[in-house]
Amino acid sequence: MRNFIKASIIIFLTFSFCLYNPYSIDAFGWGYKKNTDHQVPEIGEYKNLLEKYGAYYVDDSGAKTIYITFDNGYEQGFTEEILDVLKRESVPATFFVTGHYVKSEPELIKRMVDDGHIIGNHSYHHPDFTILTKDAIQKELETLEAAVAEVSDQKDIKFLRPPRGVFNENTLQWANELGLVHIFWSLAFIDWKVSEQKGSEYAFDQIMAQMHPGAIVLLHAVSSDNAEALERIIQELKKQGYTFKSLDDLLIKKLLPNGLYN
Template sequence: MKKLIMLSMVVFLTFPLFQMSTVQAAGYGWGYKKNFNHELPYIGKYESMLEEYGAYYADKTGQKNIYLTFDNGYEEGYTDDILDVLKNKDVPATFFVTGHYVESEPDLVKRMVDEGHIIGNHSYHHPDFSIITKGAIKEELEDLEKAVAEVSDQDELKYLRPPRGIFNEQTLKWSYELGYIHVFWSLAFIDWETNKQKGWEYAFNQIMDQVHPGAVVLLHTVSSDNAQALEKLITELQKEGYSFKSLDDLVLKDKLPDPVYGYE
């Protein structure tokens, strides 16, 4: 019998703690049933909530696509290396940034945009959305959007990853009404502990063991393991037939009408 493993994000800037999914404050920590069968993880009651408000956690078409996403709250010196790999391998990514990151690393944010990557909204001050008002959420998102526009050519942020991974039906609804698309993830592992890095093979094996068609992968650029493993991961996954796509590809494809076959 498969062991039920739930992932719950309680993040301070970009620091997640994985534990059983529970109600935290007025919200839920994002969680799913982890598996190593290279299959889409089961998210239970969250499925209907995400569908109602146009949110994503994976590409459910069954195609061998992968979507790389990074959460950036502060810098440890590895983001340039990661961007170098993405550029050399011609692979897109989405970087969910906070106000602190934009203020402290404007050149890196500009480089991300200049090299064709997407900046996602991780809020300005990284509060728990489930305990603040809709107006406060709006301010957090708009302030971050303005900050990114000041240092780069991206003047609109449409993808949102909630701080600490905490959400509920109300925060999904409010964000949807404000024009944002929630993006969670279907593959993650403990990669943020900068003083407990385990070598590039750890990151490589964690992703290869959990990878599945349509995976939205959550990584942190503060990890030296990730920086050292990324090129090897991309090369191996491409050998296995995976294609790396942007979140724009996922959302556009999902909004296209179903093909019509045959003749009337």
Template sequence: MILQIRRFLLFFTLFVFLLPQDMTYAYGWGYKKNTDHTVPDVGKYGDIIKDYNAYYADHSGEKNIYVTFDNGYEQGYTDAILDILKKEKVPATFFVTGHYVESAPELIQRMANEGHIIGNHSYTHPDFTTMSKQTIKKELDTLEKAVQEITNTDYQMQYLRPPRGTFNDNTLKWSSELGYIHVFWSIAFKDWHTEGQKGWKYAYKEVMDQIHPGAILLLHAVSSDNAEALEQIIKDLKEQGYTFKSLDDLVIKDQLPHFMNW
């Protein structure tokens, strides 16, 4: 009996030791929702991402908002969203997939023409935590090349939102080594089910209840609720003293003190 236990413990130890570290665990991004208009608590995730050039909010205390969209496929609302952003002079970041790029090239071109950031959401939307660094690189490179071909430029994609918000230390480390900045979020809600839309007032209330200085707002462009609520959200937040800024503004502001030794 003792010999059997020893053999089992030896086998278990070898199994854990030999199991690839990037395959052993995964985190799914999340935060503790509040209506206090303060940056939400992200628990241990804040400690995990701090060493990997990753963001989920602007912690300066300034009343800035960073609008981001996840675009996995086109549902017919992005043109209207772009119209509103142009009218209100609001910059945004669109995290796109390979399916979106291939199926809606004219919208990719419009995003680029109108000065929005096109972010990398991977080509096939896989779980990065089950992949090697080289396979992740292929996903990101393939998406970037597709955007470059559409825009006829050498567009360099800088920002990454991992598929499903799934990550671990390796995916954070490898993506950073590949030149990407992870962008998570501090405001989101269940808006992606196209058959379960609840009306524009639902989207409006979700954003306004959770809004806080430095928010990185995640919206899905497939949502009719979001498309219909967006203009009112922008106008009312401007009235509250918020300023809509680009992710570039956040990253440059965050890095300047380090470069200038302030």
């Protein structure tokens, strides 16, 4: 009986480890430990996994730099206003789009590129990558890239945000082999529920409370709160000494020796 109990404990511990091991092939939802101390949030063992495959969730240089990103799966009429604010404030952004968005809003895609923003890959059909084969993921990514190239001057895509933030080691490795860089985030809040918007003050407070040096900010352009608060957020962060950079700048910074990037 004692041996049976001992064996059961070993099996249970092994099973528990598999559930929480980020290197297993199970699906994982992106997450981090939020704080309001304006420090980079902790991501535990995910950090080693991201470093292994050249993925990012933050700029860890310590510089007061911000990277604004949007996930665009469909349009609610606020993206043009957001683009107007970004243009007035000379702030670059990356828009991770789906096939539905490209097909339904080609003029907005064209404007994003013409305004100097980056289009990122959010897949064509927004599936769970962790249940797909490498070939199926490649088709999702290449179909989206071709759709963007058809309606804009951006002919290739280097940044990927996995649908729903779901990933595992296979999807990180395969995307890496296909030449894409995973971009997660270090600052976000519940802004995508279009029927539950809480006002621009809510969006402002959420972002300012979580802001930290090197933040990769995830926003959704379907949010009226974000559209109304964005200009005030940008202006306040500039007053606090933050600068806004593109994800291209983040890659350049990582490639250059310390002290050579401004």
